[in-house]
Structures are given as structure tokens and as C-alpha cells.
Amino acid sequence: MPAILSIEALGKQYKSGHKALEGVDLSIERGEIFALLGPNGAGKTTLISIVCGTVTRSAGTITVAGHDIDHARREARQRIGLVPQEIALDMFSTVLNTVRFSRGLFGKAPDPAYIEEILRDLSLWDKRHARTMELSGGMKRRVMIAKALSHEPELLFLDEPTAGVDVNLRRDMWALVRKLRERGMTIILTTHYIEEAEEMADRVGVINGGRLLLVEDKDALMRKMGKRQLTLTLQTPLPAIPAELAEWSLVLAEDGLRLIYSFDAQAEDTGMPALLHRLSELGIAYRDLDTSRSTLEDIFVNLVEKAA
Amino acid sequence: MSGVNLHGIWAIYRTEMARTLRTIWQSVATPVITTALYFIVFGGAIGSRMSHVGGVGYGAFIVPGLIMLSLLTQSISNASIGIYFPKFTGTMFEILSAPLNAVEAVIGYVGAAATKSVVIGLIILATATFFTDVRILHPVWMVAFLLLTSLTFSLFGFLIGIWAKNFEQLAIIPSLVITPLTFLGGAFYSIDMLPQPWRTVSLFNPVVYLVSGFRWSFYGLGDVGVGASLGFTAGFMALCLIALAWIFRTGWRLKP
Numbered sequence: 001m002p003a004i005l006s007i008e009a010l011g012k013q014y015k016s017g018h019k020a021l022e023g024v025d026l027s028i029e030r031g032e033i034f035a036l037l038g039p040n041g042a043g044k045t046t047l048i049s050i051v052c053g054t055v056t057r058s059a060g061t062i063t064v065a066g067h068d069i070d071h072a073r074r075e076a077r078q079r080i081g082l083v084p085q086e087i088a089l090d091m092f093s094t095v096l097n098t099v100r101f102s103r104g105l106f107g108k109a110p111d112p113a114y115i116e117e118i119l120r121d122l123s124l125w126d127k128r129h130a131r132t133m134e135l136s137g138g139m140k141r142r143v144m145i146a147k148a149l150s151h152e153p154e155l156l157f158l159d160e161p162t163a164g165v166d167v168n169l170r171r172d173m174w175a176l177v178r179k180l181r182e183r184g185m186t187i188i189l190t191t192h193y194i195e196e197a198e199e200m201a202d203r204v205g206v207i208n209g210g211r212l213l214l215v216e217d218k219d220a221l222m223r224k225m226g227k228r229q230l231t232l233t234l235q236t237p238l239p240a241i242p243a244e245l246a247e248w249s250l251v252l253a254e255d256g257l258r259l260i261y262s263f264d265a266q267a268e269d270t271g272m273p274a275l276l277h278r279l280s281e282l283g284i285a286y287r288d289l290d291t292s293r294s295t296l297e298d299i300f301v302n303l304v305e306k307a308a
Numbered sequence: 309m310s311g312v313n314l315h316g317i318w319a320i321y322r323t324e325m326a327r328t329l330r331t332i333w334q335s336v337a338t339p340v341i342t343t344a345l346y347f348i349v350f351g352g353a354i355g356s357r358m359s360h361v362g363g364v365g366y367g368a369f370i371v372p373g374l375i376m377l378s379l380l381t382q383s384i385s386n387a388s389i390g391i392y393f394p395k396f397t398g399t400m401f402e403i404l405s406a407p408l409n410a411v412e413a414v415i416g417y418v419g420a421a422a423t424k425s426v427v428i429g430l431i432i433l434a435t436a437t438f439f440t441d442v443r444i445l446h447p448v449w450m451v452a453f454l455l456l457t458s459l460t461f462s463l464f465g466f467l468i469g470i471w472a473k474n475f476e477q478l479a480i481i482p483s484l485v486i487t488p489l490t491f492l493g494g495a496f497y498s499i500d501m502l503p504q505p506w507r508t509v510s511l512f513n514p515v516v517y518l519v520s521g522f523r524w525s526f527y528g529l530g531d532v533g534v535g536a537s538l539g540f541t542a543g544f545m546a547l548c549l550i551a552l553a554w555i556f557r558t559g560w561r562l563k564p
């Protein structure tokens with residue numbers, strides 16, 4: 001079975017001359033949650049918009065479930081649902097009517113039972129006769145999702161689904177995305193919140209300046225790129241790092257009370273046992289010991305800096 | 309799904325008609341009141357002092373022109389707002405991302421706008437019968453002109469809606485071009501009544517052909533031949549279609 005989405009050598013230059021995307025290759029497997037992670041202006045929205053057909057592309061080919069988005073437009077597009085970054089609704093329409101409209105627009109026969117199901121899932125059923133302009137921001141966003149799901153797409157794009165959304169709504173959104181995935185939906189979301197990618201994604205693609213810097217299994221990425229840190233809280237402050245400890249890259253912090261050792265989590269020999277052994281030989285006593293793993297944020301900052 | 313996206317066309321058509329129904333009173337009351345006013349002023353006050361035009365009473369003579377005036381303005385404004393609104397609110401992304409081709413989208417939007425124009429044209433016709441004695445010599449042609457004009461100018465309105473970047477631009481063509489051309493296009497007089505060179509100049513006004521053909525279908529008399537009227541309308545429609553095909557192919561003013 002072909003990949004649900006395959007992008008090859010995608011390029012986009014806006015009329016202003018700005019190159020928003022260059023040589024992007026990406027393949028998405030069925031059923032995965034893929035997070036496209038990048039700072040503002042990286043080209044995330046441009047990438048999504050091109051796949052969905054709302055922005056033209058300058059170069060490259062794109063297929064959806066093996067269907068070319070130009071030559072088999074209909075087959076490709078009916079498989080895609082899009083929740084754009086900005087909320088855009090027909091203010092005068094009711095919730096029910098605007099969701100029905102979307103289903104029809106995507107070529108599906110009416111299915112009141114299915115529409116009821118998604119509206120109930122999104123806690124919108126009680127509001128089905130309300131005009132969209134009467135709804136709160138969070139509800140409007142859910143209406144956007146209901147519209148995108150109305151035609152039973154296989155591939156759902158969520159462009160910055162939780163930007164400017166409060167914490168509760170963000171949790172709800174994450175729960176919803178997981179539920180959709182359990183039903184077999186493939187989800188591509190963009191975000192500039194590392195936390196979100198870390199929380200949700202199976203795989204992460206890091207994009208910056210229109211280039212896809214890397215695509216990696218999230219856990220593998222964490223393992224491969226992740227640094228670990230050992231923090232020792234000492235019983236008595238050290239004036240300086242003793243010469244006997246020179247072979248470890250150590251940092252002394254908090255007026256000599258904290259000794260921090262950073263090391264590669266992937267390395268065969270982390271050097272940690274040896275360090276602890278040497279400390280006891282030197283008679284340096286510690287009250288507390290803590291290790292932490294770097295977040296995707298650290299990884300991301302690292303990558304972007306390297307690429308710059 | 310294969311073939312034509314009928315559900316998609318219907319979704320657009322239905323939503324557009326619902327938009328009209330939301331403002332049903334403005335939609336119907338405005339043309340009825342306007343028409344009544346025209347009859348009181350032109351048909352009653354002025355027309356009573358005017359002789360018959362080509363054997364037709366002045367009140368009856370202006371009926372086709374009045375309907376044509378409404379058809380043009382209504383078709384253009386309905387269709388242009390219909391497609392401009394999604395651009396304005398941002399909901400256009402959905403139309404652009406749907407498995408819908410240009411022809412299907414145009415049938416939905418233009419079909420709805422033209423339907424509304426035809427209904428309003430018929431309402432004006434019905435209103436007119438209260439004020440004057442209307443005869444229709446060629447009813448089939450009358451309906452044909454009604455449909456053709458509504459469709460053509462709805463297409464034109466659709467183009468304006470895509471072209472417009474703001475509400476001013478949306479209003480400028482109807483008020484600065486269409487209304488003057490209609491008033492100067494023989495809606496309220498026969499261009500035979502004009503002195504030269506204005507008579508000849510009028511022949512360059514496209515609305516003359518529309519009004520003339522339409523009036524011919526009522527009373528069997530026109531300023532220009534009915535063939536020229538039909539040819540002009542069909543030609544203008546073809547131009548609009550070519551422009552639309554180009555817009556959808558290039559994404560002009562629709563896609564960055």
C-alpha cells in the first residue's frame with residue numbers, strides 16, 4: 001500500500017520572491033501522528049496549504065494514498081481534512097448547517113447519524129442550532145474540526161491546533177487527537193510548542209527556513225540527540241573544580257554547592273559510575289543526586305543553531 | 309466518487325439560496341418598491357404626457373427595460389457577494405481544498421445568483437401588471453433572454469467578486485459602469501428618439517442590445533435586431549467563461 005502522503009522535492013517561492021520551501025521530501029505512513037515542528041515563518045503552513053490545494057507550488061510532486069494531487073485531484077482531496085491555523089466560519093450559518101455543507105462540498109451524501117456522532121464527540125450537539133458567531137473561541141475551533149472530519153477523511157491536517165488556546169482546551173485537543181488516531185486516522189499537526197510534539201507525536205519533522213532539517217521517530221530522536229545531566233548537590237561548597245576531576249566536563253553552580261555533569265545518553269560509557277567513584281575517593285560528599293533528560297526543546301534549539 | 313461532484317454543487321447552491329432567504333424581505337421588497345416607484349414617476353407622471361412608442365403605451369414600453377435593469381444589478385451583486393464573502397471571511401480555503409473543479413464551483417455559485425435574479429425579474433413583471441397592460445408576444449424568447457442575461461451577468465459578477473480586494477471594488481463596477489450604461493441603454497426610451505450622433509454612440513453600449521432583444525420578446529419591436537442581441541449576450545458570456553477558466557487554472561487572486 002502506498003504511503004498516505006508522499007512529498008518529493010517540494011519547493012515554493014511566493015510572488016514576493018520569498019522562498020518558503022526548498023527541496024522538501026517527506027513520506028507519512030498510515031495511522032501515525034506526525035508533528036511538523038518549527039518556529040514561526042518556518043514554512044509549516046505553506047507546506048500544509050500546498051498539500052491541501054489552497055496554495056500553488058513552484059516545484060515537486062505530491063501524492064495522497066498514491067493519487068497525484070494534480071492528475072487525480074478528486075481522489076487525493078476527498079481523503080484530506082484540513083483545520084487551518086485561523087478560525088474561519090460562515091458567521092450566519094448554524095453549526096449543523098456548516099458541518100453538513102462541508103460534507104456535501106467534499107462530495108459525500110448526507111449522513112445525519114455520522115454528523116450527529118462527530119458533533120457529540122466534540123460536545124457541539126447541544127449547540128447544533130446556534131449560529132457560529134454566537135459560539136466561544138474554543139467552540140468555534142471545534143466546529144472547524146467537525147467540518148474537517150465531516151467527510152470522513154483518512155488524513156487530517158491540524159495547523160497549530162492549540163496556538164492561543166488555554167490549558168484545558170489544549171488537553172482536550174490532545175485527547176481528541178489520540179481518539180482519532182485510535183480509529184485509524186493519520187494526523188499531521190504543526191506546532192511551535194515542543195511540548196506538544198513531545199506529547200503527541202510518533203514522529204517529528206523539524207523545519208526551519210523552508211528546509212526540513214530532519215525527520216525522526218520521536219523516541220529515537222530523544223535517545224539519539226538527548227543529553228543527560230547529572231546534578232549533585234554537595235554537602236559543603238567547593239571553591240573550584242578539583243584537578244582530579246578534569247577528565248569529566250563539569251560545571252560548578254550555586255556558589256559551589258552544585259556539581260553538574262552533562263553527558264551523551266547514547267554513549268557506551270557514560271562516565272557516570274567512574275565519576276561517582278572518584279568523588280568518594282576524593283571524599284567529596286553529596287546530599288542529593290538527580291539526573292534529567294533534555295527536552296525536545298533543547299534538541300530543537302541545538303539543531304536550529306547547527307543549521308544556522 | 310467519480311464523475312461530477314453533485315453533492316458539492318448542491319451544497320454551494322443550497323447555502324447560497326439560504327443566504328438569500330435569510331434576507332428575503334430585502335431581496336423581494338427592494339425590487340418591488342423600486343419598480344412601483346418607477347411606474348409612478350415614469351409611467352404615471354411623465355408617461356401620461358408622452359406619446360406611444362412604436363404603438364406601445366409608455367408604461368408598458370419601459371417594463372422590459374426595468375426588468376433588465378434589475379436583472380443586471382441583481383445578478384452582478386448576488387454573484388459577486390457570493391464569492392467575495394468567502395474570501396473576506398477566510399472560508400474560501402474550504403472551497404479551494406474541496407474535490408470540486410472550477411465548473412462545479414461556478415455552477416453552484418452562479419446558478420444560485422442567476423436563480424435569484426430570475427425570480428426577482430418575474431416578481432417585477434408581476435408587479436408591473438398591476439400598473440400597466442403588459443403583453444408578451446414571444447414568451448419562450450422572453451424566458452430565454454431572462455435566463456441568458458441572468459446567467460451571463462451572474463458570471464460577470466462572479467468575476468468581479470474574485471477580482472475585488474475590498475468592498476469598494478465590489479461596488480464600483482455596478483454603480484460606475486452598469487447603472488449608467490443601463491440608463492443610457494434605452495431602458496426608458498427608444499434610441500430612435502435620440503438625436504445623432506448619440507444614436508450611433510448608443511450602439512456601442514452593450515446594454516442597448518440586451519434591452520432591445522428583451523423588449524422585442526414582449527412587443528415585437530427593438531432598436532437592433534434580435535440576432536444581434538442574442539449574439540452579443542452569448543459573446544459576453546463566452547468572454548466571462550474564458551476569463552474564469554484562466555483564473556481557476558492559475559489561481560489568480562484565489563491562491564498565493
Ligand SMILES: Nc1ncnc2c1ncn2[C@@H]1O[C@H](COP(=O)(O)OP(=O)(O)O)[C@@H](O)[C@H]1O
Pocket residue numbers: 014015016018019020038039040041042043044045046047564
Ligand atoms: N502569501 C504569502 N506571500 C509571501 N510570503 C508569504 C506568504 N505566506 C507566507 N509567506 C512567508 O513564507 C514564510 C513561511 O510562512 P508560513 O508557511 O506561514 O510559516 P509557519 O506556518 O511555519 O509560521 C514566512 O516567511 C512568511 O512570511
Ligand SMILES: [Mg+2]
Pocket residue numbers: 044045046085159160
Ligand atoms: Mg503557520
